[in-house]
């Protein structure tokens with residue numbers, strides 16, 4: 001049984017709180033530093049369960065099953081089967097999620113982006129083992145890169161997804177991510193970014209209205225979902241931001 005203290009720390013990680021909270025001296029941790037392609041990545045091992053990358057826990061299939069991820073992103077298997085065939089898809093902050101493998105299994109041209117991919121400077125604890133296996137299996141479809149500086153051409157992607165990355169970063173980083181997402185989207189393309197808190201959702205909407213309102217149409221939706229980590233269940237409510245990059249003719253109408 002996990003003690004109350006350990007359990008609360010697990011949830012602290014599960015809910016992706018700030019770097020400062022995660023690096024208080026009471027956390028027994030082991031740090032490693034690596035630099036690859038000018039992208040600094042700091043790994044920190046937290047107990048038996050988690051690997052933190054630059055202070056953010058890497059999660060995926062063991063915490064957020066595909067059904068929950070797709071529900072939070074507001075997509076269905078049927079949508080994907082019917083309309084994604086010739087689309088270029090990017091998932092950002094993908095971690096070890098089942099979303100990318102799902103797209104690939106449907107024959108969709110999908111790639112996943114994360115800061116730590118192709119960098120094996122972490123230890124083999126619970127999530128470390130899963131991370132290693134994930135890169136071995138899906139490596140050809142994984143891009144190591146920063147969501148704030150996505151190494152892809154402007155206007156090259158039809159659909160962008162992100163599940164539980166933006167809740168881990170401050171507003172200015174959320175802005176940088178949203179700017180990059182809008183840049184890489186094709187006109188007519190769509191992005192679905194899940195994980196904004198209430199204030200975050202409001203701030204990012206204000207930002208988009210002021211800075212990109214002409215180029216895009218957007219909406220947000222609050223969603224309550226369940227996190228189940230090793231039988232310990234919790235509910236959480238966050239917002240989904242959906243951005244559509246407008247075609248010239250749609251811009252004139254709006």
Ligand SMILES: C[S@@+](CC[C@H](N)C(=O)[O-])C[C@H]1O[C@@H](n2cnc3c(N)ncnc32)[C@H](O)[C@@H]1O
Pocket residue numbers: 016053056057058059060061063064069092093094095096097113114115116145146147148162163164165168
């Ligand atoms: C909480 S996990 C979410 C993983 C997965 N999408 C899920 O829903 O379980 C956040 C992921 O974002 C990645 N990440 C953090 N900062 C990033 C950045 N600037 N660019 C790309 N990925 C980043 C982390 O390495 C981690 O894998």
